Amino acid sequence: MAASTSLSKIPVCQPFLNGRELEYVRDAVDSTWISSQGKYLERFEREFPAYVGLKHGTCTCNGTTALHVALRAAGIGPGDEVILPSFTMIATAFAICYCGATPVLLDANPDDWNLDVSTLEAAVSPKTKAILVVHIYGHPTDMDPVLEFASRHNLFVIEDAAEAIGSEYKGRLCGSFGRISCFSFFANKNITCGEGGMALTNDDLLYDRLRYLKNLSFPLGKSREYVHEEIGYNYRM
Ligand SMILES: Cc1ncc(COP(=O)(O)O)c(C=O)c1O
Known part of the structure; x- marks a missing residue:
């Protein structure tokens, strides 16, 4: 193990870009498909959900906006409460606030720093609509009790798997448990x-809601393209 002095110099991240990135960027530029459509985006939206074990995925411009459209698609709005762990990155809580809902913060479990499932019962109220689970630092949340609790209280489960690409819980990848x-x-x-x-889902209707909301509520069919029936967002990648 390294001494604490050298540990303090470990960077949070250092992007590892030594593959074919430049070749793909050139190819995209040559094709003129440089924003929010094109073969790379289609491939990513097909292959990443398949890797996680889900049917659908729609890209957004960042993880925060994915959380916002996920909560909107779940029907979260003013007056609702959403349970989340207190130890997370601020975007998790902000996304709930963007919907006009109230974040209800639960203590983190000292063992894995994720939501302490033993505190769920005390946090639920008639206003609780959803649980927003975070797999912090790639450590999977103990999903079985969360899912059991959510089904008993009829709560919508969303996973914030921003930090958990490739993490597994009981043989399944994080991101494959929530709606x-x-x-x-x-x-x-x-x-x-x-x-x-x-934002990923197995549910066809939720998938339609996600890609509708993230694309300024442009109708999904092409027939009446500039008719917008509710407020949407430009969260395209
Ligand atoms: C747990 C968690 N949630 C949400 C986000 C927000 O993602 P983004 O920075 O892409 O908006 C991050 C990270 O950056 C994160 O670590």
Whole structure:
């Protein structure tokens, strides 16, 4: 083990860009597909959910916006409460605030620094609509009791798996447990595109809601393209 003096010099992240990144960027530029559409995005939206073990994924411009559209797609709004662990990156709580809902912070478990599942019962109220689980530093949250609790109280489970690309819980990848899961591809994440995010789900209707909301509520069919029936966001990658 390194001495504490050298430990203090370990960077939080150092992007590891020594593969074919430049070749792909050149190829994208040559193709003129340089924003929010094109073969690389389609491939990523197909292959990343398949890797996690889910059917659908829609890219966003970062992990924070993936969380925001996930909460909106879950129907979270003013007056609702969403349970989350107190030890996380601020984006998890902000995304709840963007919906006008109230974040209800639970203590972290001293063993893995994730949500302490033994405190869930005391935190639930008639206003509680969802649990936003975070797998902090890649450590999986103990999902079995969370899912059991959520089904008993009829709560929507969203996973913030921003820091947990490739982490497993009982043989399944993090991000495959919630009704929606969110990832970040910021430069210090296990996979990066500089800035980026993705919201994943197995549910066809939720998938439609996610890609509708993240694309300024443009109708999903092409027939009446400039008709916007609710407020959406430009969160395209
Ligand atoms: C746990 C967690 N949630 C959300 C985010 C937000 O992701 P982004 O920075 O891509 O908006 C991050 C990281 O950056 C994170 O670590």
